[in-house]
Amino acid sequence: MKRPHSLVLGCGIVALAILFNGMAAFAGSTTATLTINATVSSRAELTLSPTSITFPDASPTSSPTVAANSTVAVTANVRTASTSTATLTALANGDLVSGSNTIPISNVTWTATPSPFIAGTMNKTTAQSAATFSAGSGSYSGTYTFSMANSWSYNTGSYSQTVTYTLTAP
Amino acid sequence: MRNRIKNRMTGAMLGIALLGSVCSVSFAGIGGSLTISPTSISFADANPTTNPSITANSTVLIGIAVAGASSTQAWSVHGMANGDLNSATSSIPISNVSWTGVQSSGNCPSGHTCICDNGTMSKTTPVNLINGVANTQTGPGFQCTATFSMVNSWSYDSASYTQSFVITFTSP
Numbered sequence: 474m475k476r477p478h479s480l481v482l483g484c485g486i487v488a489l490a491i492l493f494n495g496m497a498a499f500a501g502s503t504t505a506t507l508t509i510n511a512t513v514s515s516r517a518e519l520t521l522s523p524t525s526i527t528f529p530d531a532s533p534t535s536s537p538t539v540a541a542n543s544t545v546a547v548t549a550n551v552r553t554a555s556t557s558t559a560t561l562t563a564l565a566n567g568d569l570v571s572g573s574n575t576i577p578i579s580n581v582t583w584t585a586t587p588s589p590f591i592a593g594t595m596n597k598t599t600a601q602s603a604a605t606f607s608a609g610s611g612s613y614s615g616t617y618t619f620s621m622a623n624s625w626s627y628n629t630g631s632y633s634q635t636v637t638y639t640l641t642a643p
Numbered sequence: 644m645r646n647r648i649k650n651r652m653t654g655a656m657l658g659i660a661l662l663g664s665v666c667s668v669s670f671a672g673i674g675g676s677l678t679i680s681p682t683s684i685s686f687a688d689a690n691p692t693t694n695p696s697i698t699a700n701s702t703v704l705i706g707i708a709v710a711g712a713s714s715t716q717a718w719s720v721h722g723m724a725n726g727d728l729n730s731a732t733s734s735i736p737i738s739n740v741s742w743t744g745v746q747s748s749g750n751c752p753s754g755h756t757c758i759c760d761n762g763t764m765s766k767t768t769p770v771n772l773i774n775g776v777a778n779t780q781t782g783p784g785f786q787c788t789a790t791f792s793m794v795n796s797w798s799y800d801s802a803s804y805t806q807s808f809v810i811t812f813t814s815p
Contacts, residue, residue, distance in 0.1 A: 503674075503675050503676075503677050503811065503812040503813075504677065504809060504810065504811045504812070505677050505678065505679040505682070505809075505810045506807050506808070506809050506810070507679060507682060507683070507684065507703060507722070507807070507808040507809075507810060508682060508683040508684075508805065508807055508808075509685075509686075509699075509724075509791070509805065509806050509808055510683065510685040510686070510803070510804065510805050511685070511686040511728050511793060511803075511804040511805075512685065512686070512687055512688045512803055512804075513735075513799045513800065513801050513802055513803075513804065514688040514801050515801040516688075516690065516801075518690070518692060518797075550692065550797040551797070552797060552799060552800070553800065553801055554732070554800055554801050555732045555733045555800040555802070556732065557801075609733075609800050610797060610798055610799055610801070611797065612797040612798065642801075
């Protein structure tokens with residue numbers, strides 16, 4: 474009378490053994506996780522075009538202000554932390570010079586479009602802000618338009634000076 | 644007494660039948676053994692102007708060994724991201740990460756095709772990495788080499804980003 478019980482138990486052991494063997498045949502996971510990492514570092518890239526402009530000669534009486542021969546296209550690409558703010562400054566390396574003659578660099582001003590680029594006046598001692606960026610990264614394009622105050626006081630000559638633009642992404 | 648013996652034997656036969664059913668389910672089910680190597684990849688920093696796309700530091704070998712499938716049974720290996728690439732304060736859309744898949748080894752039975760898929764990561768929809776029909780070759784199975792790349796952009800905030808991409812073997 475107990476034999477049927479023994480038979481059931483015996484089959485159960487065999488059945489479980491087969492079941493486990495079947496699972497073992499598929500050993501290994503059916504799910505795997507790939508971790509993806511990315512590093513983004515701070516960097517800045519500034520382009521100006523053209524890199525040279527000229528103020529033509531003009532009568533101070535009829536043209537108290539002289540426009541440069543070309544506007545300057547500016548592109549500022551910045552990568553910085555989401556809470557940090559990039560800066561763009563312009564610093565003249567001196568007054569406009571022609572031999573022993575000079576024209577104060579502060580006579581050169583500019584306007585800018587669109588935001589975040591801003592208007593300003595050239596300075597040879599203090600870097601002037603040329604843009605007010607929002608915090609974080611971005612790519613910006615704009616145009617600077619330069620003009621120079623004209624004066625009968627300027628001695629004749631061919632004047633020149635360089636201005637250094639610095640884009641910083643902290 | 645005869646009835647009790649008869650009842651016991653009937654119960655025993657029912658038990659055998661049930662256990663036999665469990666056994667057959669186990670044997671008839673499709674199974675897949677999935678492996679990936681390495682389990683982590685990295686995208687290095689690069690200038691978006693000169694490098695509009697960044698290739699990961701390593702390709703990923705994805706292997707699948709399928710057993711127990713019928714000759715017409717389809718299966719796939721798909722992946723889904725757990726979210727965008729995240730840092731503490733910023734994120735990069737995970738859809739900016741994509742891959743190309745190329746068969747590297749293994750095969751499927753004659754008359755069946757296993758395919759390494761190209762794709763773009765998604766955090767909402769599983770995307771196929773490999774698909775096929777029937778069992779794969781025994782041993783290492785079927786293997787694809789996936790080359791991952793990420794769209795680069797000046798809009799990314801500087802930070803260290805990470806995310807998990809869960810790869811799963813499934814058969815409908």
